[in-house]
Amino acid sequence: MLARARKLDALGVLGLNKRNGDYILRFNPRSRYPLVDDKLQTKQLALAAGIAVPALYGVIRTQHDIRSLPDIVRDHPQFVLKPAHGSAGDGIVVISGRSGSRYRTISGTLLDADFLFHHLSNAINGQFSLGGIQDVVIVEYMVRFSPLFESLSYQGVPDIRIIVFRGFPIMSMVRLPTRASNGKANLHQGAVGAGIDIGTGVTLDGVLGTEVITHHPDTMNAIAGMQIPDWDTILDISARCYELTGLGYIGVDIVLDRDRGPLILELNARPGLAIQIANRQGLLKRLQICEQRADFNATPAERIAFSKGEFRHPVG
Numbered sequence: 001m002l003a004r005a006r007k008l009d010a011l012g013v014l015g016l017n018k019r020n021g022d023y024i025l026r027f028n029p030r031s032r033y034p035l036v037d038d039k040l041q042t043k044q045l046a047l048a049a050g051i052a053v054p055a056l057y058g059v060i061r062t063q064h065d066i067r068s069l070p071d072i073v074r075d076h077p078q079f080v081l082k083p084a085h086g087s088a089g090d091g092i093v094v095i096s097g098r099s100g101s102r103y104r105t106i107s108g109t110l111l112d113a114d115f116l117f118h119h120l121s122n123a124i125n126g127q128f129s130l131g132g133i134q135d136v137v138i139v140e141y142m143v144r145f146s147p148l149f150e151s152l153s154y155q156g157v158p159d160i161r162i163i164v165f166r167g168f169p170i171m172s173m174v175r176l177p178t179r180a181s182n183g184k185a186n187l188h189q190g191a192v193g194a195g196i197d198i199g200t201g202v203t204l205d206g207v208l209g210t211e212v213i214t215h216h217p218d219t220m221n222a223i224a225g226m227q228i229p230d231w232d233t234i235l236d237i238s239a240r241c242y243e244l245t246g247l248g249y250i251g252v253d254i255v256l257d258r259d260r261g262p263l264i265l266e267l268n269a270r271p272g273l274a275i276q277i278a279n280r281q282g283l284l285k286r287l288q289i290c291e292q293r294a295d296f297n298a299t300p301a302e303r304i305a306f307s308k309g310e311f312r313h314p315v316g
Helices: 002-010 016-027 039-048 064-072 113-124 147-152 231-245 275-279 283-293 300-310
Strands: 056-060 079-083 093-099 102-105 137-140 159-165 168-176 192-196 203-208 211-213 249-257 261-268
Touching: 016 249, 016 283, 039 056, 039 137, 039 231, 039 261, 056 064, 056 113, 064 113, 079 113, 102 113, 113 137, 159 231, 159 283, 168 231, 168 275, 168 283, 168 300, 192 275, 203 275, 231 249, 231 261, 231 300, 283 300
Parallel strands: none
Antiparallel strands: 056 137, 079 093, 079 137, 093 102, 159 168, 159 249, 168 192, 192 203, 203 211, 249 261
């Protein structure tokens, strides 16, 4: 086990134990976790800081509130129901339209009000929350994904994950929904992960599981070479999340809305390590470069400039 850990270190790969002990434990104060574990708090923090998020339509806090859903969404034929303490997309329902009194999901399934009420009741009771704790449900704007991704997404909305270390964006990828993932941008459920060059905002080849792929499995379009729009804005949003939360090692998830541009979807105090596979590079080397050479008193703009210079993907 020790030999394997040393080999990973030599390759610049960040392992789970090292991530937990050397970075999450050191730089993420437990007292700050609720700011990111509770998606409602995250949204309110971002709004107060002037950072764009999907618009909030309402909050279902109690069983009694459930019957207010039709009133909350009366003027919003498209919306999302999201447990505030959910993880890995569990419990999220995306409604893309109506058919009479029924609600249509992005896959075309029609749900009646009783089904949604029952789902909301389970969510409030903690069925989808971390640790099964009592929860609330956010009712919010449904993101319309950028036309840029139409050739590289199956039904769902792709999202961009950026790992931020003490305010420095150090690695990024885009998660592309597939038929196998049921339109969800979740790598564990079968979405494609594609690295993004921090220096340029251009996508690299993708990975599906542990297999490197060059084309999306459903659309058959090439994955690498796509320029992510508003890249500097995306980096700015991610860098500012350090001051927003006080957490030194986080994953920032951003979506590109076709009308509203980059929006923060959520923050994660324990981001996974699959981003290294998507980039075919290790996080550890980049973390060490930051610790050795970065100015942690720098402004967000200066931090971004450092990251774009240091972590530009090698050519060839």
